[in-house]
Amino acid sequence: MSRKKVPVLVVAGFLGAGKTTLLNHLLRHPRGARIGVVVNDFGKIGIDAMSVAGQVDAAVSLSNGCLCCAVDPEGLDEMLGRLTRRPIDVVVVESSGLADPRVLIKMLLNSTDERISYGGLVEVVDAAEFATTRRDHPELDGHLRFADLVLLNKADRAADLDGVLRLVRELAGGTPVLPTSHGRVDPELLVDARAAPVAQQLSFDELLADDEDDHPHAAYQSVEFSTAEPLHPRRFMRFLDERPAGVYRMKGFVHFGPADPRAFSVHTVGNFVRFAATRRPATPGTHLVLIGAGIDADRLHADLAACRGVPDDTDEHAMLDVLRYLR
Numbered sequence: 001m002s003r004k005k006v007p008v009l010v011v012a013g014f015l016g017a018g019k020t021t022l023l024n025h026l027l028r029h030p031r032g033a034r035i036g037v038v039v040n041d042f043g044k045i046g047i048d049a050m051s052v053a054g055q056v057d058a059a060v061s062l063s064n065g066c067l068c069c070a071v072d073p074e075g076l077d078e079m080l081g082r083l084t085r086r087p088i089d090v091v092v093v094e095s096s097g098l099a100d101p102r103v104l105i106k107m108l109l110n111s112t113d114e115r116i117s118y119g120g121l122v123e124v125v126d127a128a129e130f131a132t133t134r135r136d137h138p139e140l141d142g143h144l145r146f147a148d149l150v151l152l153n154k155a156d157r158a159a160d161l162d163g164v165l166r167l168v169r170e171l172a173g174g175t176p177v178l179p180t181s182h183g184r185v186d187p188e189l190l191v192d193a194r195a196a197p198v199a200q201q202l203s204f205d206e207l208l209a210d211d212e213d214d215h216p217h218a219a220y221q222s223v224e225f226s227t228a229e230p231l232h233p234r235r236f237m238r239f240l241d242e243r244p245a246g247v248y249r250m251k252g253f254v255h256f257g258p259a260d261p262r263a264f265s266v267h268t269v270g271n272f273v274r275f276a277a278t279r280r281p282a283t284p285g286t287h288l289v290l291i292g293a294g295i296d297a298d299r300l301h302a303d304l305a306a307c308r309g310v311p312d313d314t315d316e317h318a319m320l321d322v323l324r325y326l327r
């Protein structure tokens with residue numbers, strides 16, 4: 001039986017930006033997702049966090065040094081293999097501060113392990129020390145641009161948060177930038193909960209209602225979109241390309257009708273897009289949840305509604321852009 005591939009999300013950032021803090025936060029608030037982690041230094045991941053997540057053994061670590069330098073592709077595959085032997089929904093890999101995350105990403109993209117697929121790059125940036133980090137590591141600008149999502153952490157300590165946010169957004173080009181404190185992002189933004197089809201999950205409003213006070217739900221909005229009609233693959237890909245920067249996360253199922261009879265799951269983290277061909281969901285059609293901040297729900301609805309349609313008979317390659325993101 002073929003199993004769903006496990007996305008491997010890379011968390012990068014320069015020294016002290018808050019990568020471990022983010023990992024601990026995700027482990028403490030897994031929202032039903034079974035999270036495996038690969039960390040550089042096991043000591044920094046709170047054992048209590050692993051216990052909360054009920055997965056004390058779902059972590060591997062290097063006793064020293066940096067993943068990219070200490071591990072060759074086979075070594076990485078072996079580590080991931082150990083994690084994905086048990087049911088797991090996502091693996092989060094912490095990339096050491098000084099390494100270029102692209103080395104690790106390349107290893108993941110070239111992995112021969114059929115059970116995993118690269119799941120995107122989250123760059124954690126220290127908002128309080130941004131100028132110093134940038135001065136010491138000019139390569140930071142490049143990291144911001146090729147990340148899929150930038151978390152501007154330590155927002156609580158930044159002397160001029162608006163100014164830093166403006167600058168980071170400008171440097172990041174099209175990469176969405178989300179301010180956070182103590183890595184407290186909603187896990188829904190990064191990982192898929194262990195769940196039935198999106199249509200049967202709790203709505204975001206329901207999630208808003210229930211949590212501890214350190215859970216920053218209130219900052220986000222969710223927009224749901226469903227249609228029984230097929231989406232036109234080219235129009236939908238254009239929508240993804242042009243989606244507003246405030247849409248941090250999108251997940252659900254898409255149906256392209258006659259262009260491809262399969263149902264596809266779609267999953268985005270920031271700019272990262274992943275499609276997977278799935279078994280057809282119980283209700284054929286498209287069901288999407290978009291999560292973000294400062295987004296115009298009516299506009300998103302209208303833009304998605306405009307994606308409905310089927311390619312004409314002469315457009316044989318209409319699915320190509322979608323298939324490029326198939327993992």
Ligand SMILES: Nc1nc2c(ncn2[C@@H]2O[C@H](COP(=O)(O)OP(=O)(O)OP(=O)(O)O)[C@@H](O)[C@H]2O)c(=O)[nH]1
Pocket residue numbers: 013014015016017018019020021022096097153154155156157180181182183
């Ligand atoms: N005030 C404040 N402190 C934070 C925040 N996030 C992390 N910290 C603190 O900053 C320090 C560094 O955080 P880590 O999570 O260890 O950073 P890291 O990126 O994993 O660090 P390295 O692994 O050394 O690169 C710790 O003392 C955290 O408690 C934040 O948003 N605000």
